[in-house]
Amino acid sequence: MSYEDKLLISHLLRRAGFGATPEELERYISIGYENTVEELLNPNSPENMPNDVIFRLFPEYHAAIGVDAAANWGYRMVTTRCPLEEKLALFWHGVLATACNKLNYPLVGLNQIEMFRQFGFGKFDNILLELSKDPAMIVFLDNQTNHKDAMNENYGREILELFSMGVGNYSEDDIKECARAFTGWTIANADYMELMSQKDSIWPYSRISWHFEYREEDHDDGVKTFLGETGRFNGNDVIEIICKQDATAKFISRHLYNFFVADEVPVPQWNITPPKDPEAINKLTNTYFKDGHDIRSMLRVLFNSDFFKRSQFEKIKSPVELVVGTIRSTGECQTPSIDMIKAVEEANYMGQSILFPPSVEGWHTGEEWITSGSLVNRVNFASDHMSNLDNPGVENIVNHILENNNSPMTPQQVVDNCIEVLGPLEISADTKVSLLEVASKLDRIESNGHSLQQKTIELIQELIRMIVSSKEYQFV
Amino acid sequence: MKYLKTIGLKSNQPAGRGFVFPYDISFASDGKIFAINRGRFKQGWSSIHMLTFDEEWIGDFGRGKPNDNYHFELPIALAFDSKDLLYLTDEALDEIKIFDTEGNFIEKWDAARLGSDLDGPAGITIDSEDFLYVVERNNNRVNKISPDGRSILKWGEFGTSDGQFNMPWGLSLDSENNVYVADWRNDRIQKFTSDGEFISVFGESGYGQGQFNRPSSVVIDSKGNIIVADWGNERIQILNADGSFKMFLHGEATLSKWAVDWFNANKDEFDARQESDLRIKRLPQHLRTPYHVGSQTEHVFFGPVSVKLDSEDRLYITEHSRSRIQIYEQN
Numbered sequence: 083m084s085y086e087d088k089l090l091i092s093h094l095l096r097r098a099g100f101g102a103t104p105e106e107l108e109r110y111i112s113i114g115y116e117n118t119v120e121e122l123l124n125p126n127s128p129e130n131m132p133n134d135v136i137f138r139l140f141p142e143y144h145a146a147i148g149v150d151a152a153a154n155w156g157y158r159m160v161t162t163r164c165p166l167e168e169k170l171a172l173f174w175h176g177v178l179a180t181a182c183n184k185l186n187y188p189l190v191g192l193n194q195i196e197m198f199r200q201f202g203f204g205k206f207d208n209i210l211l212e213l214s215k216d217p218a219m220i221v222f223l224d225n226q227t228n229h230k231d232a233m234n235e236n237y238g239r240e241i242l243e244l245f246s247m248g249v250g251n252y253s254e255d256d257i258k259e260c261a262r263a264f265t266g267w268t269i270a271n272a273d274y275m276e277l278m279s280q281k282d283s284i285w286p287y288s289r290i291s292w293h294f295e296y297r298e299e300d301h302d303d304g305v306k307t308f309l310g311e312t313g314r315f316n317g318n319d320v321i322e323i324i325c326k327q328d329a330t331a332k333f334i335s336r337h338l339y340n341f342f343v344a345d346e347v348p349v350p351q352w353n354i355t356p357p358k359d360p361e362a363i364n365k366l367t368n369t370y371f372k373d374g375h376d377i378r379s380m381l382r383v384l385f386n387s388d389f390f391k392r393s394q395f396e397k398i399k400s401p402v403e404l405v406v407g408t409i410r411s412t413g414e415c416q417t418p419s420i421d422m423i424k425a426v427e428e429a430n431y432m433g434q435s436i437l438f439p440p441s442v443e444g445w446h447t448g449e450e451w452i453t454s455g456s457l458v459n460r461v462n463f464a465s466d467h468m469s470n471l472d473n474p475g476v477e478n479i480v481n482h483i484l485e486n487n488n489s490p491m492t493p494q495q496v497v498d499n500c501i502e503v504l505g506p507l508e509i510s511a512d513t514k515v516s517l518l519e520v521a522s523k524l525d526r527i528e529s530n531g532h533s534l535q536q537k538t539i540e541l542i543q544e545l546i547r548m549i550v551s552s553k554e555y556q557f558v
Numbered sequence: 559m560k561y562l563k564t565i566g567l568k569s570n571q572p573a574g575r576g577f578v579f580p581y582d583i584s585f586a587s588d589g590k591i592f593a594i595n596r597g598r599f600k601q602g603w604s605s606i607h608m609l610t611f612d613e614e615w616i617g618d619f620g621r622g623k624p625n626d627n628y629h630f631e632l633p634i635a636l637a638f639d640s641k642d643l644l645y646l647t648d649e650a651l652d653e654i655k656i657f658d659t660e661g662n663f664i665e666k667w668d669a670a671r672l673g674s675d676l677d678g679p680a681g682i683t684i685d686s687e688d689f690l691y692v693v694e695r696n697n698n699r700v701n702k703i704s705p706d707g708r709s710i711l712k713w714g715e716f717g718t719s720d721g722q723f724n725m726p727w728g729l730s731l732d733s734e735n736n737v738y739v740a741d742w743r744n745d746r747i748q749k750f751t752s753d754g755e756f757i758s759v760f761g762e763s764g765y766g767q768g769q770f771n772r773p774s775s776v777v778i779d780s781k782g783n784i785i786v787a788d789w790g791n792e793r794i795q796i797l798n799a800d801g802s803f804k805m806f807l808h809g810e811a812t813l814s815k816w817a818v819d820w821f822n823a824n825k826d827e828f829d830a831r832q833e834s835d836l837r838i839k840r841l842p843q844h845l846r847t848p849y850h851v852g853s854q855t856e857h858v859f860f861g862p863v864s865v866k867l868d869s870e871d872r873l874y875i876t877e878h879s880r881s882r883i884q885i886y887e888q889n
Contacts, residue, residue: 096857133849135725137861138725138727138774139580140598141579141596141633142579142598142599144878144879145861145878145879146853150598169601189853193845193850196844196845200844270835270838271835273830273834274827274830274834275831277826277827278654278827281827282568283824283827284568284819285567285568285814285817285824286567286568286820286882287568287817287826287856287882288568288860288879288880288881289812290836290854290856291842291851291853293841293842293845293854294837318813330687357715375801420600432571452711492885498666512862
């Protein structure tokens with residue numbers, strides 16, 4: 083396989099997952115690009131950190147309170163053998179955003195993530211249907227207060243504005259009719275659960291998780307006219323109408339493009355700023371309709387497309403991508419410990435707190451991830467973890483950099499090896515010059531079959547630290 | 559088994575009545591209940607709480623600074639000896655700490671003291687002659703310890719065969735001093751003589767009768783029934799003495815005295831609760847596991863981690879994620 087093919091597969095693994103260790107990359111290279119895409123699209127056995135072991139040591143994870151819930155998801159992302167399943171759940175979590183700080187119960191947020199795992203690859207209609215019945219979303223957007231005789235438009239508005247069609251593609255009357263259709267879609271014991279949530283009540287026996295309840299007696303069964311169609315619509319009916327719309331197909335296509343291909347402008351600007359690549363959006367939109375609104379089909383087209391393959395290093399890593407990708411590389415957090423909590427807190431300091439998006443709009447992505455403060459956190463995190471030889475993954479990386487070199491390496495070779503094993507990455511000429519200056523400190527970089535010179539290891543540590551601190555490393 | 563009552567209450571403070579992840583209990587000779595209040599890891603709240611059957615709050619001890627004798631990291635199990643000394647295992651600190659019934663520290667037994675490696679001590683039980691039996695999670699074995707604190711016998715290793723273990727958790731004795739071990743990750747209960755000779759094994763992985771999902775604790779009642787905390791299945795399973803299935807318990811919690819007191823001071827929540835039906839009728843497919851049922855239904859078990867019997871053969875089931883203990887009596 084050529085170096086270009088290796089670059090391409092590593093690009094796929096970064097975008098469709100959280101990167102790959104050298105061994106994982108070798109395995110995927112051996113099966114080829116298209117087969118890798120299919121394997122990612124059809125998650126089989128995730129083999130991630132088992133919950134029983136986590137719960138045994140930390141009952142707080144079992145109860146899923148606060149940051150423990152986010153760390154639980156962190157374990158899944160770091161240890162999974164099905165990275166696209168977790169990456170797609172992260173995608174939906176950002177698009178169909180629900181913030182647990184309003185709910186005061188992160189377990190219901192985790193249940194929503196589980197729903198994304200179960201339904202996230204399937205038909206978009208089903209995703210919207212499950213979302214509409216998801217207790218976390220119901221309470222987040224107050225649909226439990228949406229009654230037949232006292233409507234609350236919040237969910238009716240957001241499902242159109244942020245979750246499907248986007249601003250400018252429906253009227254205020256459509257919002258009202260949509261809200262009417264979702265009356266009666268609530269949670270069991272809504273008054274009690276809402277009161278406990280508002281008061282952040284943990285009594286008497288800790289929080290009680292929520293479940294969906296449909297109250298027919300509270301549903302407005304009257305005739306509605308929604309997006310030009312008329313009937314006694316219930317929630318599932320309006321979802322079917324929404325999913326038939328061109329605007330929905332384009333909106334979801336653009337979200338997929340923004341998350342997996344290249345950074346777009348923030349979503350609030352989408353109704354005035356055209357897509358970066360209209361042809362790509364059209365291709366995805368066509369697939370949406372051709373394959374019955376199937377997300378897996380859309381992703382298959384996306385990952386196999388030229389516009390995806392050309393987009394290497396055009397996105398800025400989100401904090402979660404940076405943190406999880408780094409931890410997967412370093413091999414840390416393979417056993418339950420407090421370290422995963424620290425890792426998700428680091429992503430929080432960088433601007434992305436999973437299960438706690440800042441609003442129903444999710445996160446603003448791309449360049450907005452980078453501030454003077456977040457950049458310092460990002461660089462420090464990556465360089466601290468990736469240069470620590472006590473981390474098994476780092477030791478493995480160093481060994482890969484030096485393997486198969488029975489003869490002394492030149493400084494250029496060791497720099498090239500570092501860049502390849504850490505990615506392969508795309509490094510600018512200026513950065514390479516800096517790396518070469520450091521590598522040239524050693525006239526001869528040697529490894530023999532039985533021991534490594536300490537100077538060589540220190541040099542490689544320094545080079546790794548420089549690479550992961552570089553501007554280029556912020557891109558994926 | 560007939561449900562009797564619930565004791566306990568969730569707490570948001572380290573001290574005072576109420577629990578933050580209770581993990582195990584044991585009974586002093588006067589019937590006083592000692593309960594591990596585990597708290598969150600590294601929170602510094604780990605302590606032992608003391609209370610009575612009638613929910614009279616007595617006090618607590620622990621919450622020491624690191625390296626202090628009253629500091630606990632992952633306290634997991636308790637047992638009293640014939641002299642009313644309380645033994646606490648800590649599977650992070652790899653030690654057994656001993657206290658009296660006033661909560662005064664007496665002694666600490668670690669690997670050096672025992673003359674034996676001690677790696678992840680979990681369940682503990684003490685026979686009538688004050689010999690201790692401690693399971694070690696990471697060594698996958700049972701460690702028998704003399705009354706004066708010397709390791710005298712060890713049996714077991716990692717594996718799935720008879721006499722092998724996978725992260726064992728709780729253990730208990732019957733009236734003949736046979737040892738029953740909750741072989742946690744093998745989803746079974748193994749029975750040995752007090753000298754470590756294998757006798758029999760009960761159970762396999764699953765949700766059916768005679769099947770377990772990560773059993774964490776076991777106790778034998780006066781009739782020889784084998785009572786298992788089927789932790790991963792969020793239930794209690796009771797077997798006959800020959801290991802055949804007898805019955806399940808799924809939990810029937812009611813309001814404890816402390817809970818009633820709390821609601822008396824929070825009428826708005828009480829009134830909303832009165833209008834509610836907290837028993838679930840239907841769940842979506844992705845939320846039907848025992849874990850999800852337990853998290854969504856207040857009265858059933860959620861984290862049933864320990865089963866213990868008092869001097870009247872009443873069964874106490876400690877639930878770490880509901881901060882309470884449900885008590886059953888024999889029919």
